[in-house]
Amino acid sequence: MKTDILVDTKGMACPMPIVKAKKALDGLLPGQVMEVHSTDKGSVNDFQAWVKQTKHELLKHEEENNVFKFFVKKV
Amino acid sequence: MNTDANRMNMMTAKELTRIILAKEEIFILDVRNENDYNDWKIEGESVEIINIPYFDLLDGVDEALDKLPDGKKLLVVCAKEGSSKFVAEQIVDAGRTDVHYLEGGMKAWSEYLEPVKIGDLKDGGSLYQFVRIGKGCLSYMVLSKGEAAVIDTLRMTDVFEQFAKEQGVQIKHTLDTHLHADHISGGRKLAEQSGATYWLPPKDATEVTFDYEKLEEGQGITIGSTTLRIQPIYSPGHTIGSTSFIIDDQYLLTGDILFIESIGRPDLAGKAEDWVGDLRNTLYNRYKELSQDLIVLPAHFGKVTELGEGGRVMAKLSDLFLHNPGLNIQQEKDFRSAVTENLPPQPNAYQEIRQTNMGKITPSEEEQREMEIGPNRCAVHDK
Structure with a gap:
């Protein structure tokens, strides 16, 4: 799958994976795809x-x- | 408690237990996701609780502030701890005081055991109940003349070892009333660590992969001196092997057969239809034949209203025959439908838990913890 940004949260505990993901998603344009690893x-x-x-x-x-x-x- | 009004403070599961048992007012903000919250949460008569997931508060806590009463002790809770600190810190920054987070989160809440003394025994020994308040499980320790037996040992075996050490007793026996389906038994592990004997009802142990001693009616177990006896009573229904114990002619440990406000469910080993008759016979005939002055001590509670003074879960057998709805169903067919239809969901991972208790699988500590998440749901009326 083609993704526009990779957010690597490996090793991080709650709430950081979603905090990081939210930040990245806020910077994307509608239609773009974010990949998150946790x-x-x-x-x-x-x-x-x-x-x-x-x-x-x-x-x-x-x-x-x-x-x-x-x-x-992102919608 | 180390309280500083202008800082975020840590609260331990032990401190929270004390607050709940003392019925002190506390407001809880649970920041887990909605499903986890609806499945299982902190309960208490003096507890007011709301749920706002932490991921709804990433841009600020204004939405939450409106719902938090000012001037009341506030506790923020999540699964492990991290998100509750994240939210509590922001609430403090917004100017609120008396703000706490739960150390170790719901994981620690699920594992905390509060020891409470039930009473003295005739020969000078004593009986303690260990209340697992977050999950509704109960263990017991019988102490007599330097020796002890632990009944329905929970997974947190270090608590029992520590308590025995403080009391100056050596654990000689661990006994399970039945093969548990809602929590992982610590009976075998505690026996291994203490050089004690592990006892199980043989009819529940046909598939176990380890050695054990057979709990059989008529064969008493002696602790400390010949005066204190644990007397097994075969009482099937929740499982086919379920065994109750009479201790010191005063106490009746009923396992998961009879609770204070409910009765055991017969379906967790997949045999509801087969075991209904046994359950009815145990409750309505076998227990009727026993001394009605016995104090019933179950292996679970389902509702916080079952917690008595200081957290004790106990009642006289004669009182339960008067007030427990499960002991007051006159018609056999009504009883049959009450214990087989509209049952609450089965406990989390109950099949894997049974396999673990049989020694067939050996999950890691972390996996065992995950398997036990949630309420016990061993009674027919627990919803």
């Missing part, structure tokens, strides 16, 4: 709830070698 399992549900509530689009999320990857399209 190792905080606890953030997974929070991340989904946050994206849903911001009305942006969670294109997909996956787990690879204990890294959670989220792809969010």
Whole structure:
């Protein structure tokens, strides 16, 4: 998937993954895609709830070698 | 508590427990996501609680401030701690005072055990209840002449070891009333660490992968001296092996068969239909034959209203026959539907928890913690 920005929050704990992601998303243009990497399992549900509530689009999320990857399209 | 009005203060699970048991007013702002909050939260008669996820407060806490009463002790809570500090700090910056965050978050809340003394035993020994207030689980320690037995040991075995050390007793036995489905038993681990014997009802242990001693009716266990006996009573229903204990002819430990305001559910091993008859027989016949003056001590509570003085969860058997709705269903068919239909959701990861308690899987500490998140949901009426 083509992404416009990669936000690496590996090793960070709550709330930093979403704080960083929000900052990055604020700087994007509508239609652009952000990819977020996180190792905080606890953030997974929070991340989904946050994206849903911001009305942006969670294109997909996956787990690879204990890294959670989220792809969010700015609306 | 180290309180500085103009700073954000840390509150421990122990301090929060004290506040709840003393029924002191506290306002809680839970900043976890809505699903986690709705599934399980801090409860108490004097607790007022609201939920605003921390990710709704990234641009500032103005939205939250309107909903927080001024002049009341405020506690911000999240899953582990980080987000609650992030939010609490901003609330302090906005000029609020008496602001706290919960050290270790809901994880610490789930694991905190409050020991409370139930009473003295005839030979000079004593009985303690360990209240896992965040999750509604109860363990017991019987102490007598330098020896102790722990019943329905919870996963936090260090708490029991520390308590035994302080009391100057050696743990000789650990016993489980049944194979638990809502929490990971610490019975086997505590027995290994203390050189004690681990006892299980054999009918619940047909698939276990380790050695244990069989809890069988008629075979008493002696602690400290010959005067104190733990007397097993076979009482199936929640599981096929469920066993109650009579201690010192005074106390009836009912496991997950009978609670203060509810009764056990028979479906967590997938056998609801099969075990209904056993459950009814145990509650309405076996327990009826026992001395009605026995003090019932269950393995769980479901509601904070079941917490008595100082957090104790206990009641006289005769009182439960009068007031517990689960003991007052006259018709067998009504009983059958009450315990098999419209049951609350099953506890989080209950199948994996049973596998762990059988020794079939060995999850890491962190995984065990995750598996236990949430309320216990072992009673039929818990919602």
